[in-house]
Amino acid sequence: MFNSLSDRLTATFKNLRGRGRLSEADIDATVREIRRALLDADVAVPVVREFAAAVRERALGVEVSGALNPAQQVVKIVNEELVEILGGATRTLRLAKVPPTVIMLAGLQGAGKTTLAGKLAHALKGQGHTPLLVAADLQRPNAVTQLSVVAERAGVPVFAPHPGNQGAVDVDIVIGDPVGVARDGVAYARDKQHDVVIVDTAGRLGVDEALMRQAADIRAAISPDEVLFVIDAMIGQDAVNTATAFLEGVDFTGVVLSKLDGDARGGAALSVAKVTGRPIMFASTGEKLTDFEVFHPDRMAGRILDMGDVLTLIEQA
Amino acid sequence: ARSGSPLGARLLAVLSRDHLTEDDWDELEETLLLADVGAGPAGELIDALRTRVRVQGVSDPAAVRALLREELIALVDPTMDREVRTDGAEPGTPGVVLVVGVNGTGKTTTVGKLARVLVAEDKSVVLGAADTFRAAAADQLQTWGSRVGVHTVRADRDGADPAAVAFDAVKHGKATGADVVLVDTAGRLQNKAGLMDELGKITRVVTREAPLTEVLLVLDATTGQNGMQQARVFGEVAGVTGIVLTKLDGTAKGGIVVAVQRALGVPVKLVGLGEGPDDLAPFDAEQFVDGILG
Numbered sequence: 001m002f003n004s005l006s007d008r009l010t011a012t013f014k015n016l017r018g019r020g021r022l023s024e025a026d027i028d029a030t031v032r033e034i035r036r037a038l039l040d041a042d043v044a045v046p047v048v049r050e051f052a053a054a055v056r057e058r059a060l061g062v063e064v065s066g067a068l069n070p071a072q073q074v075v076k077i078v079n080e081e082l083v084e085i086l087g088g089a090t091r092t093l094r095l096a097k098v099p100p101t102v103i104m105l106a107g108l109q110g111a112g113k114t115t116l117a118g119k120l121a122h123a124l125k126g127q128g129h130t131p132l133l134v135a136a137d138l139q140r141p142n143a144v145t146q147l148s149v150v151a152e153r154a155g156v157p158v159f160a161p162h163p164g165n166q167g168a169v170d171v172d173i174v175i176g177d178p179v180g181v182a183r184d185g186v187a188y189a190r191d192k193q194h195d196v197v198i199v200d201t202a203g204r205l206g207v208d209e210a211l212m213r214q215a216a217d218i219r220a221a222i223s224p225d226e227v228l229f230v231i232d233a234m235i236g237q238d239a240v241n242t243a244t245a246f247l248e249g250v251d252f253t254g255v256v257l258s259k260l261d262g263d264a265r266g267g268a269a270l271s272v273a274k275v276t277g278r279p280i281m282f283a284s285t286g287e288k289l290t291d292f293e294v295f296h297p298d299r300m301a302g303r304i305l306d307m308g309d310v311l312t313l314i315e316q317a
Numbered sequence: 318a319r320s321g322s323p324l325g326a327r328l329l330a331v332l333s334r335d336h337l338t339e340d341d342w343d344e345l346e347e348t349l350l351l352a353d354v355g356a357g358p359a360g361e362l363i364d365a366l367r368t369r370v371r372v373q374g375v376s377d378p379a380a381v382r383a384l385l386r387e388e389l390i391a392l393v394d395p396t397m398d399r400e401v402r403t404d405g406a407e408p409g410t411p412g413v414v415l416v417v418g419v420n421g422t423g424k425t426t427t428v429g430k431l432a433r434v435l436v437a438e439d440k441s442v443v444l445g446a447a448d449t450f451r452a453a454a455a456d457q458l459q460t461w462g463s464r465v466g467v468h469t470v471r472a473d474r475d476g477a478d479p480a481a482v483a484f485d486a487v488k489h490g491k492a493t494g495a496d497v498v499l500v501d502t503a504g505r506l507q508n509k510a511g512l513m514d515e516l517g518k519i520t521r522v523v524t525r526e527a528p529l530t531e532v533l534l535v536l537d538a539t540t541g542q543n544g545m546q547q548a549r550v551f552g553e554v555a556g557v558t559g560i561v562l563t564k565l566d567g568t569a570k571g572g573i574v575v576a577v578q579r580a581l582g583v584p585v586k587l588v589g590l591g592e593g594p595d596d597l598a599p600f601d602a603e604q605f606v607d608g609i610l611g
């Protein structure tokens with residue numbers, strides 16, 4: 001068994017050193033390995049298909065250079081293509097010209113939105129901002145309590161006029177008025193001169209029409225400067241369905257990849273970036289307030305294909 | 318290249334050729350890939366199917382699909398024992414169910430739903446809030462418990478020793494003659510050695526009071542190939558006896574459990590179909606496979 005794509009590619013090419021050009025058969029064998037590696041990394045099937053075709057195209061034109069063996073050469077192409085998609089439009093938070101900057105969080109259940117709210121607030125506070133958290137998830141049992149605790153840990157205030165689901169009523173019915181809470185939260189921030197407002201929303205499925213409409217209504221009510229779509233790095237093929245549903249539902253402006261401290265390869269990063277064209281802005285890397293960083297497309301490319309070692313070799317060549 | 322092969326083999330290949338196009342086969346394979354079955358298992362399934370189709374001389378794509386359905390159902394194995402063990406292992410001890418998994422999969426919600434099912438069966442239930450880490454985790458569990466009138470044993474402060482809380486919950490269950498104790502644990506990623514050690518300790522400490530009758534690993538249906546790693550490591554550390562596949566009410570199919578069941582022999586016992594208290598159901602192999610095949 002070969003562990004990484006780079007090992008497998010090196011094996012595919014072991015007899016090739018010194019030849020002038022890669023044959024079509026060599027390239028097909030390579031592209032098969034790349035396809036498999038991408039699928040093992042949970043990159044979405046349609047994205048794999050397109051990506052493999054693009055790599056094949058470029059590899060066909062390759063001259064084998066002296067410094068790199070063909071395996072390295074192809075890995076280099078793959079890496080460049082990956083970084084291009086992942087980092088095509090990297091950028092940082094867009095702040096409003098007239099404060100407050102309004103940031104809305106959205107995503108599937110359990111993706112890491114509430115935790116991210118705390119991390120963002122903590123980081124922004126460290127940069128001299130005065131963020132306010134808004135508890136607009138009234139659905140999940142004790143989501144409001146959770147955000148309040150997170151706010152306290154981050155040392156920022158929370159706007160939580162409604163206690164949310166405390167168990168007295170069934171979660172199947174809509175509790176309170178999350179749209180109203182979000183709207184009032186932004187008004188409150190303006191009034192109290194908070195320069196950033198972060199609105200936490202309930203987790204929802206892409207296929208849940210009623211809840212997706214609610215998310216769209218929240219967006220319409222607060223006209224956010226950023227709508228961040230939080231997605232779990234462990235997600236598999238469903239990434240495309242979900243990202244597409246949220247793109248249509250709330251038209252998110254950026255992506256946050258969560259739970260990157262795990263050992264999932266995180267192919268979803270590629271799927272989401274490719275399918276939605278929205279930039280991946282941040283990586284969430286743990287449960288603590290400070291486990292949060294700017295997204296690095298080059299690191300992610302190496303992670304998806306598990307080929308950090310080969311990249312180092314290429315850089316040295 | 319064919320010319321070198323013996324006549325008999327060549328003849329057989331021609332005579333027993335299947336009549337599906339490569340596109341048909343690709344489409345079948347993609348169906349499996351899109352359900353997160355994984356490239357390895359999907360490839361093997363399709364290869365096996367190709368052989369079978371050739372031998373049996375099946376030529377109609379619909380019939381081949383039916384064969385694939387058959388193979389998948391056999392793999393998922395409807396005859397597996399999927400009962401959730403909630404009866405005490407020894408006289409005078411409650412059944413003890415430990416719920417484990419990575420962050421945000423639906424552990425606390427599943428405990429809440431299970432409590433509801435057990436209470437409906439007239440069982441007396443105690444909940445243990447052994448997630449002392451996440452903000453308001455114990456409150457969340459207690460909310461679920463109070464809804465069905467079940468007591469929650471919890472620590473008096475954040476960051477308390479989760480093993481101690483789990484122990485106290487089981488002890489309380491034993492002392493009060495409860496039928497079942499359900500212990501909720503904090504989400505943890507399987508590559509975090511410290512947190513996995515902590516989980517190992519929880520299982521050891523609880524076992525001192527009463528044997529664990531069921532250890533449920535909660536897997537999120539949206540999880541991709543990492544689910545295998547989750548099942549492996551949690552299986553080693555906590556002795557997982559069953560899987561709960563949550564969030565099947567979305568578009569994700571949860572196909573990773575096919576490989577998990579095959580590799581580890583741990584059956585999926587329950588499925589989560591929503592956020593409400595009644596959205597928990599026994600796993601049904603045929604329904605699950607039909608979900609995968611669309």
Ligand SMILES: Nc1nc2c(ncn2[C@@H]2O[C@H](COP(=O)(O)OP(=O)(O)OP(=O)(O)O)[C@@H](O)[C@H]2O)c(=O)[nH]1
Pocket residue numbers: 107108109110111112113114115116137140143201202203204258259260261262284285286287291420421451504506
């Ligand atoms: N290891 C790790 N855990 C994380 C990360 N982000 C969030 N979590 C954990 O994931 C779980 C879910 O996080 P939440 O922030 O509650 O997720 P959410 O999207 O608000 O969930 P809902 O509101 O229920 O939809 C919690 O246990 C968090 O501690 C991360 O980057 N790494």
Ligand SMILES: Nc1nc2c(ncn2[C@@H]2O[C@H](COP(=O)(O)OP(=O)(O)OP(=O)(O)O)[C@@H](O)[C@H]2O)c(=O)[nH]1
Pocket residue numbers: 109110140203205418419420421422423424425426427448451454502503504505535563564565566567588589590591592596
């Ligand atoms: N749609 C759907 N959502 C679910 C299901 N099960 C749980 N959820 C939601 O998923 C989110 C996370 O559920 P929790 O029960 O808090 O998950 P957890 O595993 O306890 O999370 P941590 O303790 O933070 O690791 C919540 O928003 C739940 O309402 C399910 O079967 N379907």
Ligand SMILES: [Mg+2]
Pocket residue numbers: 113114115137140143200201202203
């Ligand atoms: Mg939340």
Ligand SMILES: [Mg+2]
Pocket residue numbers: 424425426448454501502503504
């Ligand atoms: Mg929990």
